Amino acid sequence: MPLATAAPPPNIVFVLVDDMGYADLSCYGNTLAKTPNIDRLAREGVRFTQFYVSAPICSPSRTGLLTGQYPQRWRMNSFLETRAANTKRGMVQWLDVKAPSVARELQRAGYATGHFGKWHLGGQRDVGDAPLITEYGFDTSLTQFEGLGDRILPLLDAYDGTAPKKHALGSDNLGRGNITWMERAKVTGAFASRAQAFMTEARAKNKPFFVNLWLDDVHSPFFPPKAVRGDGAKKILYNAVVQEMDSQLGPLFEYLRTVPNTLVIVASDNGPEPGAGSAGAFRGHKGNLYEGGIREPLIVWGPGLVTPGVVNDKTVVTSVDMFPSLLKLAGKSQAHDGEDLSAALLGKKQPLRRRPIFWKRPPDRPGPSASERFPDLAVREGDWKLLCMTDGTAPQLYNLKSDPGEAKNLAQDQPERVRQLTEKLLAWNKTLP
Structure with a gap:
């Protein structure tokens, strides 16, 4: 009998939405925005109800996803800001390149690796000497104002007769990459299009690909297209952005339906900004450790890889589990703070996790008042x-x-x-x- 051959490693696409609450996708209960493209992935894949990020704010949450470790181990305690503000909060200026990186491990395993979208792990505001994204194991990158290298910077058009305003937070003064200015309402589609081109290039070379598509939607400021802008109320603008983000992801998802052996993961990096997104029945929001700040949507899709139509309400998954789980799917083994829950991601099992999960509040989010602290x-x-x-x-x-x-x-x-x-x-x- 011929020897069985090992299954080829899957392509992996990780779509990370920025500041989207647990209940902001219509498949998680939102009635104010329609997200049919992501909803379809949820119907055809696995939808989790107990997924947690490692921090209720941008930079440390992303650190957990990339490294498989609690972000505080790398002094990533809150969002990276100016050099002075980082120092004041006891933080590093950027994630140490010596930190583990799931991209680097997959790159070593033969993957083509690309990062498209928000980074926020170094190279922002007045910090222009941070490492480039490619130093963390990515072959190529295209980012925005929270990272260095080639980037897209947004133009904010309020459609009120005034000229669109540049929104760069100092990134346009840092150099170290080509800058493209673009209407904010179109940025998600641009990142998705560039990611698709990268995947096509990798396929032409017969290489599996690992792609981070880390959107800076649906983070404020909220500037949806004029046609869906609404009356200017914060929540209305926010939900218009959610709906438009889903629409701009549609062509990429249709393309991925033609790419065999591909796993797509959709999640959010932390809870919603108060007054914008929704955590549904959960208490809290971005910046605190109640469920609304750290429990997020998680959808995993992949025809032929993932059991379709599964709602997993038993397995507690956290972002530090992604490192060992994705490596296991790629045929490698390495664990840090997370657990290998690859069988749960594929919808094959609904295991209970073995170890507790820990969180630490960002130091710059103490609470609503001196007498009422988080x-x-x-x-x-x-x-x-x-x-x-x-x-x-x-x-x-x-x-x-x-x-x-x-x-x-x-x-x-x-x-x-x-x-x-x-x-x-x-x-x-x-x-x-």
Whole structure:
């Protein structure tokens, strides 16, 4: 009998939406925007209800996805800003190139690797000496004002008779790449088109591809096309942007239907901006550790790879799991803080995770007032979630199975569980720089 041949490694496309809440896709309950292209992926693939990012804000969340490690291990505690602001918050100026990178590991495994869209891991505001994206294992990149190299910078057109305004946050003064100015409403389509061209090039070379399509939609400022702009109210503009983003992804998704052995992952990097997106029934928003800040949509699609029509409401997945899970699918093995949940991503199983998940609040998001502070730390183990301050005080304990909205604090009723989870959480916090 002939020997069985190993399955070829899959192509991987990771679509990361910026600042989109758990309930902002219509397949997750949004009635204010229609997202038929992403919804179709959800119907034909696996939709998760318990996916978490590693931080409720941009840069550390993205660090978790790229490295498979808790972002605080690399002093990535909040969003990268100016050099002075980063220093004030005890942060690095950019992600250390020595950090693990799923792109670098896949590149070593023979993948063509490309990053298209938002980076926000170095090279923004007045930080012009950060490493280029290609130094983290990407063969090529096209980014925006939160990264260096070739980039697209947006023009904000309010359609009020005034000239469109440039929105660069200093990126246009940093050099180190070609700059293309483009109407903000068209940027998602431009990134998707460039990503598609890269995939076509990789296929011509008979190479599997790994592509980050990290959109800067649906982050503010909200500038949808004139035809769907609405009356200017924040939520209306936001949902118009969500709908337009989905529309501009449509041609890419149709192209990927013609590319065999391809896995598409769609997620968001953190909870919604207050007054714009929606976390649905969950408490909280961008910047805090309640469910609304860290629980996000996750959809995995791939004909022939993924079991269709699965809604996984059992497996708790976090962004640091993507590193070992994607490497496993590519035939490699390497683990850091995450677990290999590749079988769950493919819809083959719905395993329970083995280890707890930990979070640390961004230092520049203390709370709405001096007397009302957000918890500093959080841990989830099984159905239980504990939040507390850095010294372990002010515990909040919730059973997420019976109380996903975190409405009833059970800390006084469960002192032993509070003690055990607090010990684990504070022990984890001590391992951080």
